[in-house]
Amino acid sequence: MIPLSRPDLSDRERNYVMEVLASGRLALGPFLERFEQAVEAYTNRPAVAVSSGTAGLHLALLAAGVSPGDLVITTPFSFVASANAILCAGAEPLFVDVEEPTLNLDPAKVEALLEAEAVRTEKGVIHRPTGRTIRALLPVEVFGHPLNYTRWRDLADAWGLPLVVDACEAMGSFYVSGASRYHAGSLADFAVFAFYPNKQITTGEGGVVITAREEALPLLRALRNQGRLQGGLWLTHDLVGYNYRMDEMSAAVGLAQMERMEELRARRKAVAERYDALLADLPEVRRPQAASYADVNWFVYVIRVPEDRRDAVMEHLQTRGVEVRPYFDPPIHMQPAYRERFPHLAGKFPVAERASRQVIALPFFNTLQEEDQVRVVEALREALA
Ligand SMILES: Cc1ncc(COP(=O)(O)O)c(C=O)c1O
Known part of the structure; x- marks a missing residue:
């Protein structure tokens, strides 16, 4: 059988994992930091590594201010995790159709829906048919094809909505505008990559959140680590958080993959x-x-x-x-x-x-x-x- 996918692993990944095992430090160690720095250098945005793409999407939505009862505009043509993450945050997906030929969420249809059904108020963008608040836009970079960021930034900024991009399939893809190249997700407010073994690079299980909002980094790091704020005590929990940490073996594989x-x-x-x-x-x-x-x-x-x-x-x-x-x-x-x-x-x-x-x-x-x-x-x- 010719398989659908297979990871591309070398001695570099194997050596780094052996280094972790020899060190005895299996979590919250130097490889996590080095992997995050490598993603930051490549995407040009600070990175917070997490245990999966789904976990990253959940955290990105929370950091974008999504709360129970909110609506998040998203695509029906995606891996189910992009919509599941919205439900995990207690919100509800508001689906809009995709565009040809990219099959990404169609910004023209999103704009038409907002113009027909939403009103911008002091409290946020209200969806008139339901009375609920539309709190964020969550397009997906389907099969790795980047969004048209000029179009999406204009739309998000016009409505004051955070752009949370599911870039789980888009590591190594770029948006090109004139002579400039921007990594997928780097022009979003938050973007998330995933590293399951079928992806362009892998960590086994794992993901990363990148953000243009540096002020959100402490919250993202605390939420992935049981609500501990940086520098706090191990048994002091400032927020209600999750265990969405990436372990050192995964980060070691990810670092080698980023270097390659x-x-x-x-x-x-x-x-x-x-x-x-x-x-x-x-x-x-x-x-x-x-x-x-x-x-x-x-x-x-x-x-x-x-x-x-x-x-x-x-x-x-x-x-x-x-x-x-x-x-x-x-x-x-x-x-x-x-x-x-x-x-x-x-x-x-x-x-x-x-x-x-x-x-x-x-x-x-x-x-x-x-x-x-x-x-x-x-x-x-x-x-x-
Ligand atoms: C579009 C999309 N969103 C989210 C995910 C979730 O990533 P993970 O499986 O790491 O939770 C994936 C990958 O599986 C994906 O393809």
């Missing part, structure tokens, strides 16, 4: 470019496309095929030893857990729902060999013939 970022990025790009070339003569296959403002370090390589054939194509690939997955089908509002809570939403997001029926993620990882990519594409060609 350019190598990892170049390999991933080469694999994506090989797929682009191999798939070029399959007219039924829509390949991933980067917008003019995007330098994408793809998380997954997702093609789209006609929806009436998608399931048969996936089945054929599986039987030919090619592991595939429908990222993201069903969309979040049609997940069993969400259909119950939001029964009236099916059919409301036509762009997301159509894309969900067309997507197939192909095997995609740095060490994927050309002959295996040829095998994947041949199996795809047979399935479509």
Whole structure:
């Protein structure tokens, strides 16, 4: 079977982990700090490492001021964790449809919803149909494709809403504006990366919050560490917090991966470019496309095929030893857990729902060999013939 994903690990990761084990310091040690500094140097924003991307999203929402009963505008086309984090904060997702071809949350539709249904008051942005407060915007950088930050910053600033970006799939992607390059998430108020082993870089389990609001750093650090403010006593808890700490073994792996970022990025790009070339003569296959403002370090390589054939194509690939997955089908509002809570939403997001029926993620990882990519594409060609 050609697997869907596989981490790219070297002696550097192994040596750092052995160093941690030899030191006996397994938590809150030097590797956590070094990993955070490496992420900060790369993204240009201070970083707080946490135990997962989901934990990071939860903390970012709390630091952005999201409270029970609030609404947070987000996308239905994502991994379920982006909406789950909103529920974890006691708030409720207000879903808006996505845009073609990036499949990111559509800023024009968000703007239209705000103009039609919201009013800016001294207490915040009130959603008139429900009387609730819209407290934040939470777009997702789907498959690693960065947001159009000029557009999103204007929108967030016009409404005084914090931009909390789920950049869990976007480590190593950049927003390009003229001669300037900005790392994904770095123009948000808060952004979160995730490092599960299928991601562009991994820590095993882990995540990072970066923020443009330096004043929020003590709160983020306290909330991940059982509410302890920095410099306080171990058994004194100034806030009600969580255990969302990243351990030293994970940070050691993450540091090595950050130090190898350019190598990892170049390999991933080469694999994506090989797929682009191999798939070029399959007219039924829509390949991933980067917008003019995007330098994408793809998380997954997702093609789209006609929806009436998608399931048969996936089945054929599986039987030919090619592991595939429908990222993201069903969309979040049609997940069993969400259909119950939001029964009236099916059919409301036509762009997301159509894309969900067309997507197939192909095997995609740095060490994927050309002959295996040829095998994947041949199996795809047979399935479509
Ligand atoms: C878009 C998105 N959001 C959130 C997450 C959650 O990250 P984690 O699995 O580290 O909690 C992921 C990755 O799994 C993701 O792809």
